[in-house]
Each structure stands twice: as structure tokens, then as C-alpha cells.
Amino acid sequence: MALSDKELKEIAYLARINVKENSLKKLKKELGDILNLFEELNLADTNSVEAMSHPLDLSQPTRKDLVTEKDMREELQKNAPSVQSGLFLVPKVIEGED
């Protein structure tokens, strides 16, 4: 199956990955080939089968509601591209405040 340019652009935006116009054609073909692989699943009868979300049939373990992690803010922020006063810096998100 083939994706349209519009579909591909929508998915790319959902995934927050910029896709250049000149790479759309190649990418559509590659993704189309992968999607074609999936057709085989339509032949399988899964009417009475439950979805398997995980290889282990476990219930989610719980722990006591206690603080176990120490404060590592400074260490963690050493890896950040841009930090100010202990906060991560990003371009302005709220408009109209110049």
C-alpha cells in the first residue's frame, strides 16, 4: 500500500520529524514497502484471540509510596543543551509577550 504526500506529512508532524520535500518520494517508497509486509497478517484468523501486549503474564508490581530517588537535578542538567537557574531553556512557547 502507498502513502500519499499528505498522509506522510501528517505522520511526520505527529512524530515531530521534519521531512524535506525532496526526500518525500524515496521515503514514501520505503515506507510503502514496509507496509506491504503487513498484508500477510490479514490472512490470519484472530477472531477469538486475545491481544498479547507483553511476553510476561504479570501484574504490575507496586512499591511503597516513599521517596527513593535522591535529588539529582544538577547532575541531570549537565547533559542539557541549555539551562538557566535550574530550568531547561527552550524557545518561547507562549506568544504575545514581547
Add this chain to the structure above:
Amino acid sequence: MDFHNLSLKEQLQGLKKGSFSSTELTSHYLERIEKYDDELNSFISITAERALIQAQNSDERYANNQAYGLDGIPLAHKDIFCTKDVLTTCGSKMLHNFVSPYSSTVYEKLDAQGMVMLGKTNMDEFAMGSSNETSYFGPVKNPWNKEYVPGGSSGGSAACVAANLTPVATATDTGGSIRQPASLCGLTGIKPTYGRVSRYGMIAFASSLDQGGVLAKSAEDAALILEAMSGYDPKDSTSLNVKHIDFQTNLNESIKNLNIGLPKEFFDAELPPYLQKSIQESVDVYKHLGANIVEISLPNINLSLPIYYIIAPAECSANLSRYDGVRYGYRCKNPKDIDDLFMRTREEGFGSEVKRRILIGTYALSAGYYDAYYLKAQKCRQLVANDFTEAFKKVDVILSPTTPGTAFKSGEKTSDPVEMYLQDIFTIPANLAGLPALSIPCGEHEGLPLGLQLVGNSLQESTLLQFAQAFQSNTDWHKKLPNI
């Protein structure tokens, strides 16, 4: 002294007896890395200085009779395992400058045994690939023939063990990333049962499939390290809280009267004649050792590849959403707004295979397609798991080739993603069902090694290792190493 010709057990005995020190052993491997790795490119980081300090500490523990179980033995970690104060890149530009503030449980456990880390090994970006050609840090070469790929995603770990640049290396396996490179580089590689090895600090790709394991030169070496890596970890909510199993004691037990299943679907596939021949000879070895050979059927096994390429990308698209240029890793230059920051950071920071998988996963999870793809794949996954449950009522292990052939040439499959995906056709089913599986060398063709895969029932790593050990006690394939 050629320390690299000794098994792990022999190296340990030598250290215990004081025949040589960990500093000598470590220096030997560091020298080999220095000499040979420029060409192989199996390491992303070489931590020589740190290794020599660790080795010296180990020597002091031996001198004071305070040595730990694996004290002084060098190893390499796949660069997917976080190691405090050392670069952990996952083979990606996105994490090219990431220094983890904490260590993975796998690192901690082996460190607590006194093991010495030589460095961090190269890998396909975020463990997505079967040839180690998607790494931001350049491709890894196969030490058997440098025009060929070592397999992936744990290609760096496989290449450096095969080239004797380290006695052993950690690795991870989501769809075959331990077993396929083991097969292509002539090594013993084991992926344990899902949940056996903690995933804490192991950078996530597809969380319901990822599992850590070992690449080694023999079943005996692999058993030793796997045992030290395994165990319940409260920091990983999918870690199995089961009794710790000793993988050593039963290693040399006979496999007489145990049952080996040959899935007819795998043998119906068009295998090259040299591979059929090697597999048949391996089956004969097992027959000779008294195992029973049983033909079995895994009727839904042909669905494994499409199931995997829906589920793994779906989980990857969710896991990799954390790389947004805000808290760590790569950030694009001069973002004009927050969306531009996200979109260009991810465009520039990820390689093309990673982006393809994120896009496929995003599509499979998006409104209108979720039922048709993701839910359908999860239902089919259950069918494959049920096939294994039925099969293991009759047999102890399931035997097949590990890969559809020997290593392929660099660049041969890079232009066609689907062609590359077919590399993992035999290895993916064990990940879908969460079962333990290993690959051992079983032959060669035109100077390149071939691998045999054994899949075991849940938590039956001991049985698998026992079968591998029986094979290696009666054949020499695992002793053949490349002439680098």
C-alpha cells in the same frame, strides 16, 4: 603470553593462582584494541585509563584475598548500557555527547564482580539494524573478512570478541541483535528469557522485546557471565522475580534422550545448500549424542516478521519521543520556535533507519489504523506464542539456522530496508514469545562462519547452555577464530 587463547575459567584460575595479574591481562587486551580496532571500528569509547585503575584495584583484592567472583576479567559493554561518567551514545548522533548520571544494572552487577571495562562497543543506531551500518560512529567490519558486515545491532560487541580484543562482551537482542552477529562472527551468543536480565539503564528500543545478554567464545564462558548479569531488579518493573539459577552446574550433563524439535516451516524455506548441509551435520552430532529428533510445526511462524515490524516500531516511536533536544543530547542550531526545535532536532539527530521506524510506528498507532495494525499484530503475536507453547509440550529445544546465510558484503543491503529485515526471520519469533535462545557456530562457507540457533522454553537457559556445551564438547567450530 597469549592470554586471549585462554577461556574465561582459565583466565580466572590464572588470576587466582597469581600466574598473571589483571593489570597484565587488561594491558594485553588494550594493546590489541590499539593495534586492531582502527580498522574494525568495534569500539565507540575506549576507557583505557579507567580500565587500568580497575585492574590495579582488582590486583590489590587478589593480594588481600578479597577477590570477587569474576575479579580482574576484562569485558566490553555495548554502548546501549548506561555507564556513569562515561559516554553512552547508543550509536546515535542524538546521544553523541551524553554522559549518563547513573549506571545500568547490568554494568553494576558485573562491576560488583570485579570485572574491568575496556570500553563501549559500536552498534546500530538505537539497536535498529542487522549490519552495524546505521551507527553514527561508522560501520563495524567483520574480523573474518573486512569487506563483510559483522551483523547487528550488537556488531561491535561481536567483532571485538571475535577479534580477541576482549574476552567477552555484553549485548542486547530485540529481534536477533545478539544471535545474528554471533552467527556472522562465529561466536556463542545468548539472549535469555525476557525479564531475566534487568533493563534498568539499558536504553529502550522496543520495551516488550528488548533483552540483555552475552557474546562469548563458548557456552561455558557465556554461562559464567550470564549468571552474573541475571537476577531480579526492583528498578525494572518487568524483571522476573524467580529463583536465581546456577547456569554452571548442569552445563556438562548429557543430553541423551532429550528432544530436539525441527520446525518444518523453517526447513521448507529456501535455504542455501551449504547452510542445509551444515545444519544437517549439526543435527547428526546431536543424534550421535543420543538426542531424539522430532519434526514439529509452528504454523503461524511466517507471521513473525510482519508482527515484529509493527510492534517494534510502535514501541520505538513511543520510547524515542523522549529525544526532543530539551533535556539531553543533540539540539538543532537556532530553533525559531518550539516545534522547529523538536522537528529539526529529530530530523538531524536521528539516522534514516531510526526515522523510518519511528514513522512506521507512529502510523501503526495513529487513529484509524490502530486496530488494523497494532491490535492485529498483538493478536497474531499471541498465535506465535501459542505455537511455541504447543511445541514445548513435545520437545526440549527447537533447532534452526540462526540466519539465512553467512555474512553479506558491506553496502549490499543498505538500499533496501525490507531485504535487511529478512536477516532476522529465524531470530524474531523467540523475542515475540519472550523465550530464551542462543546461537553457536556450526560450520563455515567460503571462510565465513555459520550459526545454529536453539530456542528453549521459558526460563530454560540451563537446558539451552547444556545443549550448546554438548555440541562444543564434540565439535571445534567455536574454537575457530579469524586471522586478523
